[in-house]
Amino acid sequence: MPVISEPAGFNEEDLYVDLQSIFGRPLFLKCEGFNFAGSIKLKPATEMVEAAEREGTITPDSILVESSSGNMGVALSVIAASKGYRFLCVTDSRCNLSTRLLMEALGAQVQVVTEPSPESGFLGARLEHIRRLCLRDKRYVWLSQYTNAYNWKAHYHRTAPAIARWFPHLDVLFVGAGTTGTLMGCARWFRRWHRPVRIVAVDTVGSVTFGGAPGRRMLPGLGMSIRPPLLDTSYVDEAIQVEEADTIRACHRLASHGFLFGGSTGTVVSGAIDWLSRYDTRPPTAVAIAPDLGERYLDTIYQANWIHALYGDDILPADARPHAGPRQAPSAPSAPSVRSPGTP
Structure with missing residues (x-):
């Protein structure tokens, strides 16, 4: 047991x-869905957060931020809640309502991008939104699942x-x-x-x-x-x-x-x-x-x-x-x- x-x-x-x-x-x-995040994304979410902790990137004032269409956002919501971190998920209008509500139930903040970038679609618009957030407020720690090597290492x-x-x-x-x-x-x-x-x-x-x-x-x-x-x-x-x-x-x-x-x-x-x-x-x-x-x-x-x-x-x-x-x-x-x- x-x-x-x-x-x-x-x-x-x-x-x-x-x-x-x-x-x-x-x-x-x-x-891969039988865990408390409901998807395979729990593994890379855990790896990325723990790596940031080891490297000293995360401080008590940090706000974790990530772009996600759903599953990674939920996984990071689970990890953030369990560790006492604040988390902001930037998603878009294609994200299922139940997924957004689940992230919010876990204590995450969710921002929804409604207009796609003409060149790079909704993903490009989400990434640009996060870049602006990080420039305005240094408390944001962008885990960047799209470039983070701990994503594949998991x-x-x-x-x-x-x-x-x-x-x-x-x-x-x-x-x-x-x-x-x-x-x-x-x-x-x-x-x-x-x-x-x-x-x-x-x-x-x-x-x-x-x-x-x-x-x-x-x-x-x-x-x-x-x-x-x-x-x-x-x-x-x-x-x-x-x-x-x-x-x-x-x-x-x-x-x-x-x-x-x-x-x-x-x-x-x-x-x-x-x-x-x-x-x-x-x-x-x-x-x-x-x-x-x-x-x-x-x-x-x-x-x-x-x-x-x-x-x-x-x-x-x-x-x-x-x-x-x-x-x-x-x-x-x-x-x-x-x-x-x-x-x-």
Whole structure:
């Protein structure tokens, strides 16, 4: 029985879902949302704050500040509350209402940027807002998850070794690409492993991370409107992009079997299943990382009016639409469509 005195003391590392029976493809999903922050971001949030403490960057008067579309903001809210720090999260209008309320419940201040930058979208506008805050008030300590090496080091030291412990014959790892902290940490670790592991980055259509054209992105989490400073494409074997409609379909497919995951997880699963559907030889041992759970998406991905207003009435089959009543599980899997910009 684990007994903890601070929220970062608990994080379930060894839970996997076998998706074979749901999607008809051999894929193990590493569930990262079972901690007090509800996502994989608790690990880098802890690493970044503890590094700043060691370096003397944080003082009793400091106000931690970070740009986040949701999960990192919640994770830092948890850490700040447990350590007695003040925290300001700068987000934008795409952040789920439930996520903003959760951060505020934990004592964080939330500022919402409503107008995107013409050149760099909402992310650029959020970063510029933080720069202005830091210039006006020296008490602000910007952790900068987009450039902070402790973002990827958290996954180098914890996430990748945890996967290797259970899958010594791993062939391919699917990792979502946001700040690319998880991607870079895992890719660097497996590059040094005793056997080759194919690293497949899963991005969203409309993201520019791997050179794709910028476009509308309504789901927070994966994807960037600027190239991630942490990204080193020499560690990535392949990058694939997933349409947001397919993200939603994957989330609902999982929910129909009792697994309520978030948008980032739906994107990773959608891309991984499509990639595996094109694998003609012996099925590889494949793992995908699920960054988040689905409760914070109840008013978006799992809300019928929101889906239909943004993506149309036909995004889901009639028997899979929210509030459609009981239905039987589909008899045969169908792979979602994925667009790929090619190997970086």
